[in-house]
Amino acid sequence: MPVPEVFRCVPLNSPGVIFQYRIMLEVMSLLTLEQHKEFLAHFSSEQWSDPVQEGMEADVSSTSADGSPDEEVGVEKRIEEEDGDSSTSADAHKAVIASESSSTSPRRPWLSGRSSEESVNMSDMEVVDEVDAEEPVVREAPRRVRFTPVFPFNFYSVDSHFHLDRLCARIGISPVNFAKTVRRVRPEENVGLDGAVAVWCDPSTYPTKRQVSQLRKNKVVSVIGIHPGKVIEVDVERLATMLDSYEVVGLGEVGLDGTKGDPELQRRTLDEALVLLKARPRLVLVLHCRPGPRESFMSAYYELFYRCKGIHSPEQRIHLHCFNGSLEEVSLWLGYFPNTYFGYSLMVARRDFSESSKMSLRRIDGGRLLLESDAPYFPAAGEELSSPSFIGVTAQEVAKIRGCSWRVMLQQTAENDQQLYWG
Numbered sequence: 001m002p003v004p005e006v007f008r009c010v011p012l013n014s015p016g017v018i019f020q021y022r023i024m025l026e027v028m029s030l031l032t033l034e035q036h037k038e039f040l041a042h043f044s045s046e047q048w049s050d051p052v053q054e055g056m057e058a059d060v061s062s063t064s065a066d067g068s069p070d071e072e073v074g075v076e077k078r079i080e081e082e083d084g085d086s087s088t089s090a091d092a093h094k095a096v097i098a099s100e101s102s103s104t105s106p107r108r109p110w111l112s113g114r115s116s117e118e119s120v121n122m123s124d125m126e127v128v129d130e131v132d133a134e135e136p137v138v139r140e141a142p143r144r145v146r147f148t149p150v151f152p153f154n155f156y157s158v159d160s161h162f163h164l165d166r167l168c169a170r171i172g173i174s175p176v177n178f179a180k181t182v183r184r185v186r187p188e189e190n191v192g193l194d195g196a197v198a199v200w201c202d203p204s205t206y207p208t209k210r211q212v213s214q215l216r217k218n219k220v221v222s223v224i225g226i227h228p229g230k231v232i233e234v235d236v237e238r239l240a241t242m243l244d245s246y247e248v249v250g251l252g253e254v255g256l257d258g259t260k261g262d263p264e265l266q267r268r269t270l271d272e273a274l275v276l277l278k279a280r281p282r283l284v285l286v287l288h289c290r291p292g293p294r295e296s297f298m299s300a301y302y303e304l305f306y307r308c309k310g311i312h313s314p315e316q317r318i319h320l321h322c323f324n325g326s327l328e329e330v331s332l333w334l335g336y337f338p339n340t341y342f343g344y345s346l347m348v349a350r351r352d353f354s355e356s357s358k359m360s361l362r363r364i365d366g367g368r369l370l371l372e373s374d375a376p377y378f379p380a381a382g383e384e385l386s387s388p389s390f391i392g393v394t395a396q397e398v399a400k401i402r403g404c405s406w407r408v409m410l411q412q413t414a415e416n417d418q419q420l421y422w423g
Helices: 015-019 021-029 033-041 051-059 164-171 175-181 209-217 228-233 236-245 263-278 297-309 327-336 355-363 388-402 406-421
Strands: 076-079 147-150 158-162 195-200 220-224 250-257 284-290 318-320 340-344 369-371
Touching: 158 369, 158 388, 158 406, 164 195, 195 250, 195 406, 209 220, 220 236, 228 250, 228 263, 236 263, 250 263, 250 297, 263 297, 284 297, 297 327, 327 340, 327 355, 355 388, 369 388, 369 406, 388 406
Parallel strands: 158 195, 195 220, 220 250, 250 284, 284 318, 318 340, 340 369
Antiparallel strands: 076 147
16 A cells, blocks of 8 residues: 555554554443443453563562552543634643544543542533423534543542533523533643533523433532522422432522522522421531622621521522622531531632632631532633533632632532532
């Protein structure tokens, strides 16, 4: 076969192309989990001997069999998007999503103690379509998130709060096209997204049971609630049915918002939701708190706290979403609800994020922190909308205030998320 002047993958014009390591990685990313295992079995240590290793073993034959440690090689998952636009921000530690269908190779466990089969695998996640209260609206075949292996894998990250329905509504597309909401980034700026918490708090766009189940299988868990600004649409009986029959992990977001709607109706709705949760203590309570124009954050958090305290036991697990309180509020909540976690978004980079809020962020124990994109809100600099793929940017901004490595923030908060939502 003549050697071509230019080697091409599509169409393939030379078998030599497939031996290039980048092509091999791409081919491996197209295999299913079972195919990947079968492929690796052909090259296992039982079938292929290593003469160098055999020589080393001969030299140290008197030592024990477990004398040499195993070397662990991690795999970083990079998601690619079909558009091909590149990001120029050096601070954009983001994941990128592709729209074409594919599966991924087995990865190492999300956290120690879990098997590869139990570890997070978002590569088979079907991005759900927009829904009404009963049935999904199918517009086209679902696209899938694709993770391409890039060595080495260094970080884990989880987005603890984002609005899938609102994000897709803001950009005017169906969630099946969710892949188009993110940009391509350089591999060194990439953060593999290992899991996310989808928040469904608009009754008009609640998901179906099937959609929640499909997302959960791929480490995208759901919480269902009633946003304070949507209480006019409330149907508490319907919410109770969903909490019991859907595979949700929490009630939320619910709470008080002084900038929206009828405050008395918000309070009544919140109390009804808290009563629902009291009979379902396994669920996480995700709280929204925003003061009105003439109200302080302190008074807003205090009212929310005492309403929760009057109904729930101290063991209740709580996620204070988009926390903007001081150390006094932190002490208040942890003093009675020790299983409280504090979520931070890119709100921390805004000018109105107060010094008292920054001080509390510095002083809160790392085991109580969560990172949120709150997509589509709080976009990164130069972006129109936020996305779970920007969780690395959130980690970077939070780390600046805490005076630590953003890598530490990603790892610590991922562990916290697993304990709270996957525990």
